[in-house]
Amino acid sequence: MKGEESRRELVSATPDDYSLRATEEVVNHFASDSQRGLTSTEAAKRLLEYGGNELRAVAPIPLWRRLLSQFQDPLVHLLLGAIVIALIAWVIDGREGWPIDAIVILMVVLANATIGFVQEARAADAVAALARMTAASSSVLRDGERTRIPSGELVPGDILLLEEGDAVGADGRLISTANLRVQEASLTGESEAVLKDAAVLQSPSPLAERFGMVFRGTAVVQGTGRAVVTGTGMRTEIGAIAHMLDASKEDATPLQKEVERVGRALGTAVVAIAVIVVATVLLLSDIDGPSDVISVLLMGVSLAVAAVPEGLPAILSLVLAIGVQRMAKRNAVVKTLSSVETLGSASVICSDKTGTLTRSEMTIERIMTASGNSRFTGVGYVPIGKLEVESGEGGPQGPARAEQIVVLSGGSMAGNAALRQTENGVWEIQGDPTEAAFLVGERKLGIDDRRKQRFERVAEIPFTSDRKMMSTIELDHEHGGQRIVVTKGAPDVLMTHCTSIRVGMDVVPFDAGQRARAIADVERLSDEALRTLAVAYRPLMDVDELEEGEGLERDLIFAGTVGIIDPPRKEAAVAISEARRAGIRVIMITGDHPRTASRIAAQLGIVDDGARALTGAELDAMDETTFAAAIRTVSVYARVAPVHKLRIVDALQADGNVVAMTGDGVNDAPALKAADIGIAMGINGTEVTKEAARMILADDNFATIVDAVREGRAIFENIRKFLRYLLSSNIGEVLTVFLGVIGAGVIGLDGAGSGELVLPLLATQILWINLITDSGPALAMGIDPQTDDAMARPPRKSDEHAIDARMWRSVAEIGLVMALATLLTMDIHLPGGLIEGTQSLEQARTAGFTALVFAQLFNCFNARSETRSAFSHLFTNKWLWAAVGFSVILQITVVNLSILNTAFGTLPLSLDQWLLCIAMSSSVLWFSEIRKWIGRRYNESPPNVVAA
Template sequence: MEPPDRKGNPSITDASEVARDFGADLEAGLTSHEAARRLAADGANELRAVPPVPAWRRVLAHFQDPLVYLLLAAIVIALAAWMVEGAAGLPVDAIVIAAVVLINAALGYVQEVKAVDAVAALDRMTAATSAVMRDGRELRVPSAELVRGDLLVLGEGDSVGADGRLVQTATLRVQEASLTGESEAVTKDPTTLPKPLALGDQLNMVFMGTAVAQGTARVVVTATGMATQIGLIAHLLEATPEKPTPLQNEVASVGRMLGIAVLVIAAVVVATLLMISDIRNAADVIAVLLLGVALAVAAVPEGLPAILSVVLALGVQRMARHNAIVKKLSSVETLGSASVICSDKTGTLTRAEMTIEQVMTASGGTHVTGVGYEPHGQVERDGMALTVGPLHAEQIVVLSGGSLASNADLRQQGGVWEIHGDPTEAAFLVAERKLGVNERREQRFERVREVPFTSDRKMMSAIAIDHEHGGERVLVAKGAPDVLLQRCTRVRVGMEVVELDPAQRARLMADVDALSDAALRTLAVAYRPLAANEDLDGGEALEHGLIFAGTAGIIDPPREEAVVAIREARRAGIRTVMITGDHPRTAARIAADLGIVEAGEAALTGLELDTLDDAALRDAVRTTSVFARVSPQHKLRIVNALQAEGHVVAMTGDGVNDAPALKTADIGVAMGVTGTEVTKQAARMILADDNFATIVEAVREGRAILDNIRKFLRYLLTSNMGEVLTVFLGVVGAGVIGLQGGGEAVVLPLLATQLLWINLITDSGPALAMGIDPPTDDLMGRKPRHANERLIDRRMWATVIQTGLVIAAVTLLTIDLYLPGGLIEGTFDLATARTAGFTVLVFTSLFTCFTARSETASAFASLFVNPWLWAAVALSALLQVAVVHINFLNLAFGTAPLTLAQWGVCAAMGSVVLWFSELRKLVGRARHQSDADHGGPARAPLSPR
């Protein structure tokens, strides 16, 4: 039958009626034919992703840049000039500029596609499957192929593939933190609810994206895809706007600034020349317009968009090798500017592997070494391995008893220890192996019954046959210490059992309090032999007169690498903030162990956050670094408060309820292993290993990329400033340097094609090589860049303008050197003089490659650490030789061959920019040292930036 769109409320409808409404067979499941029909009708069981941007629109987006607009305008002017002059030959200027624009767009598009493919590969790697009944047999299918009416079969460790109504369960507990934020697993029951309840209280329903922690179940699928509870949240997420990154804002600002500057300079120069020059015909007007094109070409770093894309893409690839998948290239720089990392606790800062750390029994306490599920370690007393005796006997009962009253499994696969089932129960299996008695328990006991855990009882019991004691039956219970103690009348002391008097009971509770004060989760173990005539199906009635064995203190231990990473983040001026749903005492303990806060510092809870208005919350986030028992709304408020304080915030998350905060943060970081699909869509970066240390490594990479972006921006702007000033000053001072046109209205010191050639051979290869320059200073030893700090600041502009003036001066002086007249009398023609100036301008750019690597450090420091830069410089120099000495290039670019002596003069003149830069940096370092010696303000950091 046709499944209904939404048949009432499944949680308040009897399971058999739900099955009937959805045409579900509770034994055989759907037929394959019917499942295929429903899948075709309803669509895949997937959340609606953002519609893919068509390839043509992605290509077009790479032309929507202020820098590209300038080049497009230059193409139009060059074509107009070519047509006015009679359209003779090819429009070389327009063709070369168009080629540059197309190459830039192609490079950017290719790198964007690579990033998208990396994310898609991660999605394929983590694609979920589900067990269903089809045609009367159980099989696994991709979760995307689930349909309404499917009979879903759940087991421990499974991810729930769709929303559904429980029809049959066996001790089912489901971890719903990804949906509701509740950290404890929820015990499920197929009993029909009497009335509609909130999502977290719908105990007879399971929801897509949650995970089975314990038990088994059969479920009728009632909703798939966007109709699920996760789908409803995804609808809300679509309305959350996405902010541009600081790098996007900065590049857009640079583009606008250059655009305005170029238009103003070109307009002033062209207008001035039209007024003061002897304009006699259309050809003279075209010459003036070509000057405007030349100025535009000289000012615009044509390679900037492509170089940015390539450098960011290379950084993305390096991050991917460190398990950080960046979805958007520009997000790499945001990491480099991050000043706060807001992180969840479980699995990111901790191992997500519950570990028994202490065991308290009647004879005292022990410490269990080793962390995680790998059973390497031992049980110690006062730092020494525990030996046979009363305490040892008590420890065996606690750890083996806790393992016996457990449904978890510990196994080794491929050299890696893994668990199946509840992590807390698995902690007993690991600790038991550390005590060295696991084989004895496995051979001695046989489980025959279970009294399952419920949230009301806060305990569970297992009934086993003890084969070493003639088949004696024993009940072993595990649960909350206060609950178990109420059911105990005796206590195990060594090999004896004694009555549990009030003093002994008080001491045992004091042990529990001590473990709780240490932020350990506590579970107690008790047992009693069963009489031969007791009914094993008695259930809870058997849980009385128990013998108290002891209490285990359990913790999710911090990742060792996270401790190092947090210390490194602090050194880098980055604050780590823990935001968790756990108990505040546990959160504060873990935060102290990790080094986020000092020991004894308290956490701020969600209830306390509710009492704070926005202003008070801003005050709180300045000093508080641990937030506990928080909801998704609290996470969003914390992120907003930190951003209001001027911080660049990175936010981690794995659950659906984290998605709004991830999207609001400057860079959202989703967990690749435990993260939900909605979270990964909302985030800009995905951690393939769910490890906090990976974030800090990504920050380091982001800072290196940011440094390199500053390097090649300094280089590109300096070179292009030199070109602009050369053209501008060459036209204005043409008479001074002997640049006469022989009757022409305007004679340019350099041709537009020559300026384009300079930008092609110097702006591309060398700038790209600078973009992958190895770090030349301690990246994590300085404070993060402030959100309002400009990438191109006043200091950089001062350097660009000063060096640009030097470049223009030596270039024009070289032209004057070879032209008749001017300041220096020369004997060569205009083509030779222009070629010499053209070559000097190329050489100054190549020398600037080395000087621009640092604002303060000498170019000779770390001179040979980047072989790619040397290769790029050598290639550019060879190309310049070619354009000067190959005939057809002479015709295309208006050059003339130079003698060896002339090449030597050009190289010497070009090197002036290097010596000027070295002198300027030397003075700057001396001034900085003088200020430091006299206690004055440091004018400039000595770290190369």
């Protein structure tokens, strides 16, 4: 009880301004420790007391209200009206027996409500599971150890560790900062990032000027910091805003809007047809008393209800949710269901190079030293390979060997990466991939153990973007503890600090000739699109030199240059080929050198050999017209800034493209937000990028994007499948009743000429058909394996309807065949009509009723493809067969079980009659097969389909 009160107090209170209080005071107030954080036990206790770090504008919808919402649909109101009409008819008839019609309709209403409730619950569970998969995380101190936890588990008193790219998970008072800048536009509207400072404010200040605080929902764009959490959940500044907002409903997706539009249009049309049918029956039949009028009205209401696929929204949401979960299993985590539609329509994929198109495993490919050039075999972090001599005096005993050892050992020492093999045999790194490349090279030569035993680091001069170098000071234990400065950096910069060069075991002056050769080596590596790094060193003659800092980086001995490449992913080349086959253009956007970008793009098949890359500087020099023209033809962009990415996205969208854009850094967030599908890297992506994106790549692999596009297209095709099925089946029901009434005399359905009221199907039979053939088979088709090649067509246009003119024509044709097969089955059984029969009206109606059910089940297999035969991939969907089998069992039961015979107006059928019903209903299948064959024969492909 006490915990509940505390929780209510936490949620309702206005956040305090802790920027006016000293850091130590705030830490003590929350009984925390700035160096060790909370204990796990205390954190768990506070999580129970205060609740999760979540925003809740409204309370969860109670179960009973969710169940009651299933009865809010206007079509359900029609059914409830039908129950009232049936009860009136029962009363008029003297209340004899049970009101069977009313009871059956009530059972149908309850069954439909149950199905809808279960489907919505499953869809909600699927969406919730996706939300958990994409939940933000935060770095905190727990038990004195740095750990990363879901931001929803943050509690007051936690010590937040903030770094560039982090999304701030809760409000907090800063303890310390190092050039910490936070983007707070989402909260304060300030466009510029705010420089934070842990100092105490002397007077109350606006939110935008509370420099000692960080707030939930903001993003770290630079530097680092440490803060104690002061508010979580609704007791944050963003939570205070949430209190003032009314709950807003999520916008419907374009597909949902179209389905709603189709439902309204179809509903209006069907109601109109129902009115016409009712009026026609009343005019053409001799109505004998109020009971006949009630029966006609009941039939009209039931017809209107049965003809509209009211289960579409629930099925649609569930199919999307299942599809998205299936994509997540393939490392593509889509954050919102609506993004699936857009993903399948992507016409351009703009991708980063490093880690997405390449392995993000920097590999030393070449070593250039004074005595020769060599090439390493092997790629990635697996230290398997050898050094092959290309020119000069190589070999195990040659002078180049000594130079290569210095280059690889020096590069390894002047870095902070680590290389290790996991228990399952996988090689992995910690730290910068470029630095790790030297460690791998060392292991390939087998010199790493000796270097580790010989040298010990005593100081470091870190890398800066201004100096473009990093140095370490090492103790050489083999030479009496002599100190050596080892430097690694950009070759053009490092050479200016060198006065000597290593040649074999000797050191000679770095004269003009030697310098020219070294520069030529660098240019050669750059021409081959390799990233270059040089290594140099110098023994320190005086211990006092250690005080010079960066001044140590002088009079260095140049050792050599390495050429490093991030090898392309093999699967990326295959995926790019698949994307091009699907009509999707792939664009590479990278900050690398243009030559490197062009080489990798050519290797992957994005462009042809020799195609040039545009640089950010060249883009800046273009006017809008030239820029738009360049975007249409150039597919490789190098040395670009985030602002260029955003401009490229805008230009592509203005040209009518649906754009997917990848990114991993904070500055990529605007471009990801602007793109139709923003894709964040799950491994290397920052929290800010993940929040801005609509999809997250769990494996940072470009091939996963193409897999997701294929899955998105397949999901959309499955949606078209069940729409095709539902609409054609329901139109078949409408036409059966309408044509049966209009043509009653033709098929012998006119009461043997007596003019009495005769309907082809009873209201309860129509509702039964709707119950057993709609939800199960439609849902099974929604998870259907691919029957058509989803990647053998260009992207779907953004303005293309899911239900196009071709589908409407197909729906009408199949519905008409269903109706004719049903009515002809009845005619075969009835006396008179086109074919003389001998059976009673009840027997004929049962046969027609059964034929219509089976026709819709045959239609399941037709609807799986607009062009392929139903016999293609016939047994790949076990769920569809299970749904059809269950529907068949239910139909056999309603025909043969005596208690259901009374409820649904049926009579048992003989074996010959069952076979006749199956044969007549199969005409739907044969008609569709002929229609598809003609379409294939004359190459009438659906819109956007590439003919095989």
